[in-house]
Structure formats: structure tokens, C-alpha cells
Amino acid sequence: MRSSSRALFAAAVAAVLVVLTPTAAFAAYYGRETDYAANWAPADVDQHWTCKGMTGVLVCFTGFGDYIKVYDDKSDGYAAAADWDDVDSSRSGSCVSKLGSGSRGTCSKNFTEGHTIRLRAARYNSGNPVDHSAWIDINVS
Template sequence: MAAISVASIVVTTGSAQAADSVGVSTADNSEVSATAAGDWCQLVYDYAGDEAGEACFVSYGDKFKVSDFRADGMRVVADWETDYGRTGECHQSGGSGAVGYCNYDMREDSKVRFRVLRRDGAEGTDHNRTQWSPWLNIG
């Protein structure tokens, strides 16, 4: 099945101004957006091009929010790394419609980036991995 390639970056300011939207071509079926001050989200799509899940980095509290949108037996995972060498994964294995949070204590003067994927079980095969987000301020 052919993958559909659609991506955009949306940056929303904290004022009443309109959001700036910039289209970006990628080959991974992802969408990255800034949803609030310090919050960055990426959608992951299934092979049919439907939204399968989402992960967001919330800088206030150094948290990842991971959501699963599909009843497909796959979990949604946020795979992350910091600019000082720390890495980790935040898994949402609660099934379709479930939302999970992972709370980390990261260095406030550093940056983090993440990508989202679907995985067949805790250690299974990865599917539909997005590209890395831009480097995001942690604090």
C-alpha cells in the first residue's frame, strides 16, 4: 500500500493574532504543531493515511502526553532524546481512546526532540515512525 505524504508545521502565538502555517514536505506522514506556549505535538498516521495517534511534549513539567486513536492492536510511543545525551520512550498501551502521561525531570536549560511511532507490543516492530521534531526548549 502506498503511503500518503502530508505534513505541516503550525505555530500559534499567545495573542489574538492568526496562526502562521508553513507546509513542509516529508516522507513520514507526520504533522507537527505548537498547540500552546511550550507544547509541541506530532501526529502519527497509519498506512492508509488515517490519524493513528499523537504525542505532545509539554515543557511545563517536562511531560509527554501520548494518545492512541485507533483500535488496531498497536501502541503509540514517543521516542525522545535531549541535547545532553539522555534518551527515553513514553508508551501508551491502554488502547484506542486512551491518553497517558510520562513525567520526567529534565535539565531546564537544555533541549529535547521527539518522534512518534506505532509499535506492535512493548518490544515489537516499529511502524509509521515520524521524523524528529525540531529541538524544543525544555524550560
């Protein structure tokens, strides 16, 4: 009887602690879709890249394969990212590079032809936004 009382008391204390323990703020990258850049890039031949940059980050998009490239060119401890938004649908997200300074990574997306994609360069600290560039609009063909 005594051990069941202890078990019940321990369960009650654990439940109270779960309810009263503050959780870390939810950290999320831009939009609903988060992809992590892979350490590869398609050949630049005839890709027709459109790019946007800011301090520490250069992001590029091509409609030939719907690739997003992220260049992290500053050793600042932040993750470099390409935030994107399909203005003709409800899709939005980030291509995040955690590959480190001096790296370039690629995300492969599948956007609808004829849609307009907004793209911007951004930096994040553990999923929390630090800063970002202005948006550029790109027509997916």
C-alpha cells in the same frame, strides 16, 4: 549411585538445552529509558503543549512539569509511543501507552532546563518498531 548419574545427566541435558535454545530477539523501545503512560493528564490550561502526530498517534510535550502525553487514536493493535532524545546529554527513551485506542496517557519526566529534546510519534508491536514520524526539536525552558 544410579540416581546421582541420572541427576547429573539431567543437569547436563538442561545445560545443553539452555545453550542451544534460540531466544526471542530482544525487543526494546527507543532509547535507554522506557516509561509506561499512566491514565491521567495534567490540565491543559497554560501548559503550552508542542505536538507531533502521525497515523494513529499524537504526542505532546510541555516544559511546565516536563510532561509527555500520548494519544492512541487508532484501533490497530499497536502501542502508541512518544520517542524522545535529549540532544544535549546521553538520555533517550520512550513514553509508551498500552492503554488502548481512544486513550491518552502521560509520562512525567525531569529534563534539564536549556536542553533540546527531540520528540516523535511512534507505533510499536510487542516492543518492535512499526513506524514513526519525523523528529521535532523542543527547547526545555
